[in-house]
Amino acid sequence: MTMIEALRDAMDVALERDPSVVVFGEDVGYFGGVFRCTAGLQEKYGEERVFDTPISESAIVGAAIGMAAHGMRPCVEVQFADYMYPAYDQITQEAARLRHRSNGQFTCPLVIRMPTGGGIYGGQTHSQSPEALFTHVAGLKTVVPSNPQDAKGLLIAAIEDPDPVIFLEPKRLYNGPFHGDHTGKSVSWASDARGDVREGYYKTPLGKARVTREGAAVTVLAYGTMVYVAEAAVQNSGIDAEVIDLRTLLPLDLETIVTSVEKTGRCVIVHEATKTSGFGAELIAEVQEACFYHLEAPIERVCGWDAPYPHAQEWDYFPGPDRIERALRKVLEV
Amino acid sequence: MTDRKVKLTYPHPPARPGEDPDFSGITIPEAGLLDVPPLDLDARGSRPYANGLIRVLDDDGNAVGPWAEYLGEDTETLMRRGLRDMLRMRAIDRRMMTAQRQGKTSFYMQCTGEEAVGCAFQRQMEPGDMNFPTYRQQTLLVAADYPLEMMFGQFYSNDLDPLNGRQLPVLHSARDFGFFTISGNLGTQYVQAVGWAMANALSGDRKIATAWIGDGATASNDFHGALLMASVYQPPVILNVVNNQWAISTYTGVATGKARTYAARMRGYGIPSLRVDGNDFLAVAAVARWARRRMREGFGPVGVEWFTYRVAAHSSSDDPSAYRPKDDGAAWPLGDPIERLKTHMIAKGLWSEERHAQAQAQILDEVTQVQKRVEAHGTLVNPPPTNPADIFKDVYAEMPDHLRRQRQEMGY
Numbered sequence: 171m172t173m174i175e176a177l178r179d180a181m182d183v184a185l186e187r188d189p190s191v192v193v194f195g196e197d198v199g200y201f202g203g204v205f206r207c208t209a210g211l212q213e214k215y216g217e218e219r220v221f222d223t224p225i226s227e228s229a230i231v232g233a234a235i236g237m238a239a240h241g242m243r244p245c246v247e248v249q250f251a252d253y254m255y256p257a258y259d260q261i262t263q264e265a266a267r268l269r270h271r272s273n274g275q276f277t278c279p280l281v282i283r284m285p286t287g288g289g290i291y292g293g294q295t296h297s298q299s300p301e302a303l304f305t306h307v308a309g310l311k312t313v314v315p316s317n318p319q320d321a322k323g324l325l326i327a328a329i330e331d332p333d334p335v336i337f338l339e340p341k342r343l344y345n346g347p348f349h350g351d352h353t354g355k356s357v358s359w360a361s362d363a364r365g366d367v368r369e370g371y372y373k374t375p376l377g378k379a380r381v382t383r384e385g386a387a388v389t390v391l392a393y394g395t396m397v398y399v400a401e402a403a404v405q406n407s408g409i410d411a412e413v414i415d416l417r418t419l420l421p422l423d424l425e426t427i428v429t430s431v432e433k434t435g436r437c438v439i440v441h442e443a444t445k446t447s448g449f450g451a452e453l454i455a456e457v458q459e460a461c462f463y464h465l466e467a468p469i470e471r472v473c474g475w476d477a478p479y480p481h482a483q484e485w486d487y488f489p490g491p492d493r494i495e496r497a498l499r500k501v502l503e504v
Numbered sequence: 505m506t507d508r509k510v511k512l513t514y515p516h517p518p519a520r521p522g523e524d525p526d527f528s529g530i531t532i533p534e535a536g537l538l539d540v541p542p543l544d545l546d547a548r549g550s551r552p553y554a555n556g557l558i559r560v561l562d563d564d565g566n567a568v569g570p571w572a573e574y575l576g577e578d579t580e581t582l583m584r585r586g587l588r589d590m591l592r593m594r595a596i597d598r599r600m601m602t603a604q605r606q607g608k609t610s611f612y613m614q615c616t617g618e619e620a621v622g623c624a625f626q627r628q629m630e631p632g633d634m635n636f637p638t639y640r641q642q643t644l645l646v647a648a649d650y651p652l653e654m655m656f657g658q659f660y661s662n663d664l665d666p667l668n669g670r671q672l673p674v675l676h677s678a679r680d681f682g683f684f685t686i687s688g689n690l691g692t693q694y695v696q697a698v699g700w701a702m703a704n705a706l707s708g709d710r711k712i713a714t715a716w717i718g719d720g721a722t723a724s725n726d727f728h729g730a731l732l733m734a735s736v737y738q739p740p741v742i743l744n745v746v747n748n749q750w751a752i753s754t755y756t757g758v759a760t761g762k763a764r765t766y767a768a769r770m771r772g773y774g775i776p777s778l779r780v781d782g783n784d785f786l787a788v789a790a791v792a793r794w795a796r797r798r799m800r801e802g803f804g805p806v807g808v809e810w811f812t813y814r815v816a817a818h819s820s821s822d823d824p825s826a827y828r829p830k831d832d833g834a835a836w837p838l839g840d841p842i843e844r845l846k847t848h849m850i851a852k853g854l855w856s857e858e859r860h861a862q863a864q865a866q867i868l869d870e871v872t873q874v875q876k877r878v879e880a881h882g883t884l885v886n887p888p889p890t891n892p893a894d895i896f897k898d899v900y901a902e903m904p905d906h907l908r909r910q911r912q913e914m915g916y
Binding site for chain 2: 190192218223224226228229232233234235236237238239240241242244256259260263264267268269270271272273274275276277308309311332333377420421422424
């Protein structure tokens with residue numbers, strides 16, 4: 171199953187199980203979404219459950235907040251994470267705070283799905299990774315799945331969660347794992363064990379990271395597309411690294427991270443988003459606070475450069491396996 | 505070709521401080537002129553209502569025309585209750601402004617001159633309907649018989665505050681009284697009301713949502729998104745614009761531009777819209793009743809512009825003498841809502857000046873008594889013991905580890 175099919179399956183399961191679940195966004199109804207994540211759902215559940223909206227992200231999210239406060243469970247799509255900015259006010263000052271400011275009178279069980287990240291020649295308005303803009307906001311949860319199995323289980327968990335969840339879908343992984351070599355043959359999820367998705371209902375708990383490769387020399391923290399790029403870098407280097415897929419950025423599974431770094435004593439953090447004030451900075455702070463006396467070397471970050479995401483120079487911008495490998499070697503030199 | 509220079513326009517109010525109030529630019533049609541339209545009124549048919557002004561009480565205090573008849577013969581209870589609600593609201597405002605000046609609370613907002621809008625409107629709603637108010641609709645709470653202890657508790661952030669001191673004074677939340685949690689950000693809740701109304705329709709609960717916004721905030725993108733969403737999906741939502749002529753110091757013309765009325769602007773979205781004298785208690789009640797009936801019949805959203813005047817300052821932090829004539833409010837051609845209803849009730853033989861003075865004193869006394877009881881629980885002058893660890897509650901349904909650690913760091 172591709173990640174697109176897994177996400178569709180998750181929404182299918184949720185729509186089937188709970189009549190209060192509704193799915194809407196730009197092009198998601200009749201057509202089934204520009205990435206096809208909701209294809210067939212309107213036909214199956216009808217227009218009252220799955221429908222098209224005007225091109226107004228703030229109106230999509232604003233209406234969804236009203237519905238969620240009433241007691242429904244909207245799962246809305248923002249067509250690209252790059253388009254979420256008009257809705258940022260609704261997300262950060264409304265959805266995130268309803269429960270707190272009303273002392274629990276009103277809550278906001280809402281999921282906002284958005285394709286994130288680069289690697290598809292999308293230029294600066296179809297490639298951004300704005301996760302840190304969400305993790306910085308009290309009241310939101312932020313999830314970034316890296317494979318079809320997790321995508322389905324995490325999305326079902328997000329829809330059932332009592333609080334607003336930002337669900338960032340790495341679009342480069344929609345159709346297959348990506349190891350960072352854009353010149354290589356594209357791989358399909360059919361050939362990857364993590365594309366083997368269970369049928370029916372299951373949840374992958376929010377706030378639990380996963381060790382995707384065990385190792386003793388260095389801990390690599392990654393999420394989304396960078397999990398595979400990091401795995402490729404580890405394989406190319408022959409270094410015995412432990413790779414952790416964070417899966418949920420907030421709440422963060424600090425325990426899994428700390429256990430690993432205490433074991434390896436070294437840490438490399440990888441993300442596509444720009445470096446300065448990126449989520450990697452938060453990870454470094456947490457790791458040094460919890461593991462300072464176990465660290466053998468300064469923590470390294472491999473991130474997108476602090477420049478707008480380019481079009482023609484995409485592969486100079488994207489933090490590929492070579493840069494990660496250099497960082498791995500650097501932390502091992504000390 | 506002419507030599508005329510291309511120039512921008514910058515709308516100005518007709519009068520500034522030091523000048524006489526001037527409302528000569530406002531056209532006020534006679535009371536009783538407009539019919540009551542059918543409940544399935546469409547946007548096209550609403551043109552005369554969007555550009556006109558629905559009025560019931562004429563300048564002499566008589567209730568006239570089809571909208572007066574729409575309220576039926578027996579309006580006595582409605583009016584008695586309405587007058588009491590409005591007097592209570594004005595007493596609360598008076599007491600709280602004084603309390604704010606005494607430093608007992610950080611902030612307060614009055615709704616002087618706008619009492620009829622919320623008081624008359626709320627009594628036409630049904631249990632389970634949800635208002636999405638702005639900060640100037642405390643009237644909706646008063647007319648929903650919200651306990652004054654809770655209201656004052658919120659003003660003072662003490663242990664009677666249902667919101668545990670988390671919100672700025674006047675930003676109430678009262679789900680059981682049909683009052684959605686006020687954000688304080690302008691406009692954002694207009695579109696949330698539309699979403700709530702969509703959920704009303706989808707769940708088939710027969711309830712409705714009402715959206716509230718001021719004339720200034722109609723400039724926000726959420727106003728336009730809300731109107732479009734309401735126009736597209738046709739949920740049961742009453743879209744209210746309270747046009748009180750001022751956005752803090754900014755004249756309403758800066759939000760209207762060259763449009764005729766806010767009702768006309770809403771009508772442009774394909775939503776039937778009406779413009780109503782907001783200082784006319786009976787006109788507000790009649791139109792609110794009509795709008796609620798329309799919702800019940802499933803004829804889709806309706807826009808209402810309540811034409812009124814913000815007599816008081818924007819907030820306790822504002823001084824209107826810096827930007828408008830001193831007696832602007834007193835000169836408002838549509839008068840004062842309490843005075844107008846009183847005059848009408850006296851003319852009908854239901855009321856007298858003596859009883860009014862008596863009621864006013866009695867209500868002020870009742871409000872003062874409640875206020876004193878609540879103040880015994882603490883104010884900013886006499887701060888109540890707070891529970892700092894409460895900050896971490898309700899950020900999420902279940903407290904995540906990082907918040908637990910921060911709470912411990914705080915010492916709890």
